[in-house]
Amino acid sequence: MDPTEYRPRPGEIPTSPGVYRFRDPDRRVVYVGKAKNLRARLNSYFANPSGLHPRTFAMVHTAASVDWTVVDTEVEALQLEWTWINEFEPRFNVMFRDDKSYPYLALTLRDEFPRAFITRGKRKPGVKYFGPFAQVWAIRETLDLLLRAFPVRTCTPGVFRRAQRTGRPCLLGYIDKCSAPCVGRVTPEEHRGLARSIAEFMGGNTGRFISARKEEMAAAASELDYERAARLRDEIAALEKVLDKSAVVLSMNADVDVFALVAEELEASVQVFHVRGGRIRGQRGWIIERLQELGPAELIADSLRQAYTDVEPEAIPREIVVDTLPADLDTVTAWLTEMRGSQVSIRVPQRGEKRAVMETVAKNAEQALQLHKTRRASDLTTRSASLTEIQQALDLAEPPLRIECIDNSHTGGQDVVGSLVVFEDGLPKKRDYRHFAVTGDAARDDTAAMYDVVSRRFSRYLESLVSAEPDERFGYRPSLLVVDGALPQVHAAVAALEDLGITDIAVVGLAKRLEEVWVPGDEFPVVLPRNSEGLFMLQRIRDEAHRFAISYHRKRRGRSMRASALDGIPGLGPAKRKALLARFGSVRRIRAASPEELAGAPGIGPALAERIHAALGPPGAAGGDTGEDPGSDTVGAEATAAEGSPDD
Missing domain, CATH: 3.30.420 (Nucleotidyltransferase; domain 5)
Structure with missing residues (x-):
């Protein structure tokens, strides 16, 4: 878009510090920046295009609007800018990627009985972290050595509560690697002191712990308490071994x-x-x-x-x-x-x-x-080649950076569902995956189901265009829409888009039989070479949509199958069926129950309980009940939380 079409009037922009956002035509944030003087900074983006850096030129021509927020100080602008970058993940901002997932040693110092454990991922408030360590085995060995001198608990809350109930500590308590506060061997204050000692030792205050133990060891030896002296000797050796694992880089005791x-x-x-x-x-x-x-x-x-966002104050040197x-x-x-x-x-x-x-x-x-370039070269090259081949084969204006694929699944026309998967830059974006339950006339055949799913998906897109903020699920337009099927499914998708007034989205179909790519209006399909990277990319996207549709279909089919054995029993309506399933959990358990047990469910009298027992028959009777709950199917271990939010 021409930047002059959305350039604010110079007098509209304040001269105060603030943070600004450039948005694309779909109101998606593409860049976030801060400025000491908003007017001076924003005016620089609308200067002579020939004087702009190529990436800045691309950004201002990708954007369709700009807005800003005024703050009081430059520090506030710094904080707000980083908050928005993390929230919106703008494509033209600097993108950080950790070169690995690092393990940390964590201490829950705010707990009544602090716990030491190894963790990765996002930090939690109230937990003190040490690291990151390069290897997880290194931190495990470090923690094992520290427990010899400072035996704090490492067990989970469930194990700790069970030990409190039974009065018996876990194995670590018996081998003296835990002071066993769960059974009262030490007071909460003593145990908290051990945790603070670990924190101080890992924080760099190491000398006093070793010197104090050496003095105690000498005193114990002079008193002929050799058992205590030996224990202190082992603690000193463990602490010194922890120190030996940390390379000395400064002669001074500096943080x-x-x-x-x-x-x-x-x-x-x-x-x-x-x-x-x-x-x-x-x-x-x-x-x-x-x-x-x-x-x-x-x-x-x-x-x-x-490095320093969301860290404890003491983590900043x-x-x-x-x-x-x-x-x-x-x-x-x-x-x-x-x-x-x-x-x-x-x-x-x-x-x-x-x-x-x-x-x-x-x-x-x-x-x-x-190392990063070596690892990424083949993958990045392959993805770029795939998108370029798709662009050339389908005669697109540019490589399809956002591809959406829709597939339908059903069993004999029953429990019809649709799936939407999204790939950006050749990689799945699972938080944008969506399910659709297809009912009524739309479920009569594949083309009607495809029309229904496409209409619903892009109706939400049109609604997002006129809303104040884009819909997080449906607010973005794909460069290419792929449907699972041949020309009938393609024409149904095109008809749905045209009925909505959308004509600028490319649509193709990928037929399973010969892996042909069908383009609307063409009598013959586009046939990509079997070894084409572009074909592999389309197959992967189509197969992911198929997997996602099948997962949701099985879940819905399981729900209907679970209650199907109860259908047709006189006097057993929906509410009573629900009460039975809520009480027993599955048809198998209902079938195994006696009439007296069935009568214990809300709304089930003795006569109805007898009818249910007679209708279901004994356990193992016909009906296909395997003893498992078909409704417990999940979307898949790799699915994200967003995948569990179908658009019903």
Whole structure:
């Protein structure tokens, strides 16, 4: 779109600090930015197109509108910008991808009986994290050694409550790797002290724990308490072994995070070493997709936000060392200082130990980028080739970056369902998957069902265009719509779109028999080579839609089958059938129940209980009941939460 068509009037834009959003014609956010002066920054996007960077040029021509929010300070703008980037995931903003999923040692210090455990993923409030560790086995060994000196509980809440009820600790309590607070061997205060000791030790305050144990060991030996001295000796050895696993990089007892960036034209790599007490306590890295013209200073600023968003204040060190000072240094420093509660400094080391550590971190960043490129090359090349082949074969104006596929499933015309799967950039976007239950006249045949599903999906799209915010499920337009079937299904989909007034979406059908691609209006199909990457992509999308439809169909069919054996029993209406199933759980259990047990269900009298028992027959009687609940089928282990929200 021509930016002049949606450019705000200069007088409409305030000169205050704020955050702005560019949106595409579907009102999808494509870019989020912040500015000290909104008017000056936004006017720069609408300058002479020849002076814009190619990625900025693409962004402003992709967008169809821009809006903004005014804030009081630059720090607030920094925070709001990052919040919106995480919420909307704009395609033209810098995209961070962790190069691996890191394990952490976690302590639930706010619990009455704190627990130590190993975890990955999103951080939770009230839990203190240490790491990240490079390998999960390293953190398991570290935790095992720490438990010899600080035997805090590691069991789950369920195991802890069971031990409290039975009065017997678990195995770790018997082998002295847990102080067993569940059975009162230590008080809550003593156990909490052990957890705090782990936190202090992992935080870098290590010397006092080892020196105190050495003094106690000497005292125990002088008192001839050799058993206690031996135990203290083992604890000292365990703690020293934990320290040996952490490389010493600074002679001084310093807490510092060291960041290094290696950038190329399209991607960049960031690595950070978390140094506590002069030792490396954690390492983490990101791969950045450079979707706009950001230099090292801007990338480092975004990396700092990535690293310190949603962390505990004590996780932010007093000193942060970088290889390039971040853009908006004062704002970033003020933000980190506000989060930590005390002054934070960001600087570039020029010489000495910290400079040497910086060079080591930079080498790790460079190796991480090379490894990422090696792993991604074949996959990215294949996906790009697939989309290009589809574009050329179907004579599309551009590669279909968003492809949607619709399939229907039924058994003899019963329990008709439809599925919608979405692929973006050749990868499944499962949160946009949707189910459709097809009923009434729309369920009479495949073409009617296809017309119904396409109409419902794109009716919601049209509704989203006139709403204040886009529909998260149906608010985006695909570049290509694929239907499972040949010309009849394709024509039904095209008719549904035309009846809605939509004529700018390409529609094709993929027939299973010969894997032919049917284009509306063409007498003969498009036949892609059997080894075509484009054909493989279409097959994968069609098969995913088929799998998703079958999963939902089985679930609905199971629901109807579960109650079918109860149909036709005189006096047993829907409410009483529901009461029976609620009480017994399945037809198998109902069949196995005696008349007296059946009469215990709400609304079931003795006479009706006898009729039910006689109608169902003994367990194992005809009716296809296998003893399992057919209605318990799930969509699949790989399905997302969004998949469980059918549009009924």
